Amino acid sequence: MKPAKTIGILGGGQLAQLITLAAKPLGLKVIVIDTSPDCPAAQVGAEEIIAKSGNDQSALNELAKRSDVITVEFEELFDVSMLKSIVATGKPVYPLPATIELIKDKLTQKEFLRKNNIAVGPFAEITSQDQAEELLAKYSGKMVIKTRLGGYDGNGNAVVQNVQDIAAAFQKFLGRPLYAEAFVPFTKELAVMIACGLNGEPAVYPIVETRQERNICTEVLAPAQISGEESKKAESLALQVAEHLGSAGVYGIEMFLTEDGEVLLNEIAPRVHNSGHYTIEACVTSQFEQHIRAITGMPLGKTDMKVPAAVMINILGERNGRVELKGTDDVAIIPDTHLHIYGKSPTKIDRKMGHITVTGKDVQTALERARKARKLLSV
């Protein structure tokens, strides 16, 4: 692979913005492809190719022509077959389209994990409503019906506990391929970022705890407040995943910590991830720089935390309308608080408009400060 000078990114949202901010100081150029002009990445100096819609072949061709390596911020923007056709022309795409394909379909992802002896909860394909009812009985009366494709921020998930719930889920996901997971009674949700270099070398970030509301990540606590043994289990699970993914890139790994102290793998994201935003201030190498290192063949950087603790809170939109950022002065008073506004417009309910990271001596203090900061801010 010749030295990369230009990174092409599919998607120009906040993840691409944060990759762009990390790429520039390394002497690299970024071009993104997005459907909206003035996307967050373009606002920090990425060139933007505007796609007419997803799967815009001519826009993708232009990106491929102008980039030395291509990566993915939003894996739904293009069909995997289109990414494969780019690789066929000799232009590298990382993660490999085959790896993205494997992860994108949550059922094949789960099958891949099970096949490689990575601990996951019970799951099965759903082929009919009747069969879903049988599964519900088998799964002790509580399970999650998920769409195999296109799920994002929980919008492809439905928790079901009876026949009516199943019927409603079938209605909601009409015509989409589905599968079910037994409901895992977890005590905490954990996550970890892993990086795989072009030479296969893995790097694991600290295990963090994630908290969700309405299926959207709201808080990330780093490091997770769990026992050393639990932490080791989670890390070893992540390393097992890294070993089998077979493709360069940074991945977000979501896990459940069960009531009996076991760690089960929940989901993999084939890209930088919301649960790794804290790494910008808290780790030696941010997940964004790490991803660039991974896909351009640079050696991976250290993943250690350089502060004892950090908490990240998402700034989700609370109304629909024009952005009116207020409260930044009040937030600035809170010590060790770092604001990240993405420049998205307009604001929408639950849209990820930014995040706040607070570093500190311990997770509890950082959490209190981060929550206080979030309350003072409106966007």
Next chain:
Amino acid sequence: MKPAKTIGILGGGQLAQLITLAAKPLGLKVIVIDTSPDCPAAQVGAEEIIAKSGNDQSALNELAKRSDVITVEFEELFDVSMLKSIVATGKPVYPLPATIELIKDKLTQKEFLRKNNIAVGPFAEITSQDQAEELLAKYSGKMVIKTRLGGYDGNGNAVVQNVQDIAAAFQKFLGRPLYAEAFVPFTKELAVMIACGLNGEPAVYPIVETRQERNICTEVLAPAQISGEESKKAESLALQVAEHLGSAGVYGIEMFLTEDGEVLLNEIAPRVHNSGHYTIEACVTSQFEQHIRAITGMPLGKTDMKVPAAVMINILGERNGRVELKGTDDVAIIPDTHLHIYGKSPTKIDRKMGHITVTGKDVQTALERARKARKLLSV
């Protein structure tokens, strides 16, 4: 002052680039004025107004119209009278033009310092070659002749030790107003960044040691390896300066540590400064975010280091020609090493093309790693 949404910067070089990178996550927009298209700040998403030359009144008017507050990266780009005329229209400029004026003329700067009982070495205006010779005798046979205006990276300085040196300096600086400073036999050069909030509240960063070659800063060691007493003297000097500057902004203060352990003030820069680049990775609040906080009326952030030590090395151009960045992969292997390439083109001998910051447990390790990294890189 109404909440600032857009910051206008006079100059679009690396300092403006690093301010822009800090402004964006705070939800602020940046517009810069520069004479070269595609300046470093524009490359990271600042809008750019291209000035035909320095003192381009219509470009300045446009910047003023579109900005909520104006600040300065390169204080030579516009005459202070032009900045004053902007303030007269009601648009805030920080630092205040009067403060910039005071600092820009190194002789009035020195007089200001002496008047306020801030320790400086002996100095005097030079009015003729004869009088310069008298001064040289008074200053024990070694002094520095400096241009009052326009000195930058040592290009307005000449060390003189005899009549021939004086004649050469007069030739070199023909027609420019001059002054002389007694040569201070220092053991170390120190520097410190100070910030003054709109309400006058000061914040002092750690004292660092700076090393120069050919009058250009090459290395910065943070914190300076000096005694606690010396450090306190330097900090108290910086606070004295902050008290008298009377204007919001971040300032770089350069000092001498003399052989007998005294600290003398050398020069003030009315802006973010090369000796403060280490703050990006090493301090809770970078000098760039701090400057934005200061000039927009936000509360100042914490200046503490979050790592025990950091060393910054400048990447100076070593030839004239097209940029060919090489060695970034080798640099990436060195632990705790952070690369900052500014995107300037072409490369020129001694042009500041980027910098490297290495964080670490101690200054010595960080220094060794930073020097190794610098050697591996060519630009």
